[in-house]
Amino acid sequence: MxxxxxxxxxxxxxxxxxxxxxxxxxxxxxxxxxxxxxxxxxxxxxxxxxxxxxxxxxxxxxxxxxxxxxxxxxxxxxxxxxxxxxxxxxxxxxxxxxxxxxxxxxxxxxxxxxxxxxxxxxxxxxxxxxxxxDRRALNVIHGMRRARKEGRYMGLAPIGYVNKTDEAGRKYIAIHEPQAGILRWSFEEVAKSVYNTEQIFKMAKAKGFRGTKSLFWFAIRNPVYCGKIFIPKYKDDESRFVKGLHQPLIQEDLFYQVQDV
Missing domain, CATH: 3.40.50.1390 (Resolvase, N-terminal catalytic domain)
Structure with missing residues (x-):
């Protein structure tokens, strides 16, 4: 046996x-x-x-x-x-x-x-x-790129937004208060150049900002807040920004003012 x-x-x-x-x-x-x-x-x-x-x-x-x-x-x-x-x-x-x-x-x-x-x-x-x-992973990559090209934000919502799903089962991000309001105030304050970013971060924390200093710095550089979606380079497809389907937190000109500061 x-x-x-x-x-x-x-x-x-x-x-x-x-x-x-x-x-x-x-x-x-x-x-x-x-x-x-x-x-x-x-x-x-x-x-x-x-x-x-x-x-x-x-x-x-x-x-x-x-x-x-x-x-x-x-x-x-x-x-x-x-x-x-x-x-x-x-x-x-x-x-x-x-x-x-x-x-x-x-x-x-x-x-x-x-x-x-x-x-x-x-x-x-x-x-x-x-x-x-490998085929499954490739399908995921292509699916995410297609969604981004359509202006949909993929992944965990950035602070100030929340992940939601519509009636058709499509995922999207929506403005979420009070963090959205604090970030909007932060962008406006940085653009004024009265206080430095470190001081504005501390004031934002006092107002209830729920993030670290590094998250704050990342947020004020994130084009998602002015309604833009970044599509990274992939093979022959060059990187670019497209208009997002989500509601912008701030105007585009304000975002670029902050980037200049």
């Missing part, structure tokens, strides 16, 4: 994904072992990303295998991306395990790695999740 170690790996951001929870993986692996008459020796739970094998549980497992070779015949996991998402690291680890007398195998993507052509399939299984992640 074959002896197996079960390897269950799930990173924090995957906990809620269907089929990736630790409990779900363990149930499927144990069921597979029952059907195939395989004895389960131990179960390993890893809550780190599959980008690297430098994880506590896996390092302890390798150390145990080196001290006590051939305690298990196979190490089983659900899919190859649970084993690794780095093709080079995966091949090296497969060779390491084989030298220790253990054969790695994904129960939902079984491969006989003694057949050379199957290594091409293994490369696909390992690379596909990374390609999917």
């Amino acid at each position: 074959k002896v197996a170690d079960l390897y269950i790996r799930v990173s924090t951001d995957e906990q809620a994904d269907k089929g990736y929870s630790q409990r779900s993986q363990e149930e499927l692996l144990r069921k597979y072992c029952d059907i195939n008459n395989i004895t389960v020796r131990r179960v390993m739970f890893e809550d780190h990303s599959a980008k690297t094998f430098a994880c506590p549980e896996w390092k302890a497992y390798l150390l145990e295998l080196k001290k006590h070779k051939r305690k298990a015949d196979v190490v089983l996991f659900l899919k190859w991306d649970r084993f690794s998402r780095n093709t080079g690291d995966a091949y090296q680890m497969i060779n390491t395990l084989r030298k220790l007398g253990v054969e790695p195998q994904a129960i939902e993507q079984p491969l006989d790695l003694s057949i050379p052509e199957n290594k091409m399939m293994l490369a696909f299984y390992l690379a596909a999740p990374e390609v999917e992640n």
